[in-house]
Amino acid sequence: MPAKLVQFTGWEAVVEKQIVLKPGQAPQGRQGYTMYHGTHRDSARAIITGGFRPSAGGTLGPGVYCSRDIAKAKGYPGGCPTGEHVVLQLKVRVGRVKKMDRQNVAMWCSWQQSGYDTAWLSSTVIGHEEDCVKDPKRVAVNGIAHCGDPATKQALEKLISQQRHGVESSGRVVGGCKECKMQTPIGHSLEVCWGCGATVCPFMDKHVCKRSS
Incomplete structure (x- = not known):
């Protein structure tokens, strides 16, 4: 059967919807989930503004550690004073x-x-579920789930809001992407539709090309 010439000018992406599962239920391939990460308030600021850095090691090797069980996140880091602890x-x-x-x-x-x-x-296996994510670009901060100090919580939420609205002029998005609406503190690149020239983002659910519609 002869091959057909297909001209691609639109954009269609897999929709990775945010799924809510109970702790203990297995993550299902390629989905997006709400998870939690416990850290010190100073580290929280660095993560919000610069993104996650993979740990050098851990139970599951190097990567970004998180959990859908907030109780697990509240246990990290060990020995952190209540007023300085952030989830x-x-x-x-x-x-x-x-x-x-x-x-x-x-x-x-x-x-x-x-x-x-x-x-x-x-x-x-370990009492509270644990996830290790290889690529920090797969992890974005959405908010503050827990903080022992109200002033710190307010300051961090303000920082998250500022990051959401920060966009670099280089075409690489930092903060809230205007196209996909995701908060991406370490940024991702925007593309251009081959047909109509509109700006599209790899994380958009769908783009309908104006030239082909």
Whole structure:
């Protein structure tokens, strides 16, 4: 059968809707989830303005650690004074997920080499579920879920709002993208539709080309 020449001028993206699952339910491929990350208030400021930096190690190797169970996040970092402790609310695009258990302990620190984006330990293994995300670009701060000091919480929420409205003139978005509305503290690149020249974003649900409509 002869191949057909297809001219692409529009934009269609997989919709990674934010799914709410109970702690303990397995993440389902390539979906976006609300998760939490516990940290010190100073680190929270750095994360909001500059994005996450993968840890050098941990139970599941290097990556960004978070959980859908806020109780897990509230336990980190250990020994942090109440007034300096912050739990960030995140939007995480998990991508391809590897479920970890006691039968595949050998993979706990090697899953990244097998093409997975996220590793997941269920609560049946460690008490509270834990996720490790390979690429920090898959993690965005959405808000402050918990903070022992009201003044700190207010200051951090203001910082998040400022980041949402910050856009660099280079065409790389930092803060709130006008196209996809995501908060992306470390930025992502915008593209141009080949047909109508409109600005499109890889995270948009859909773009309808004006020239082809």
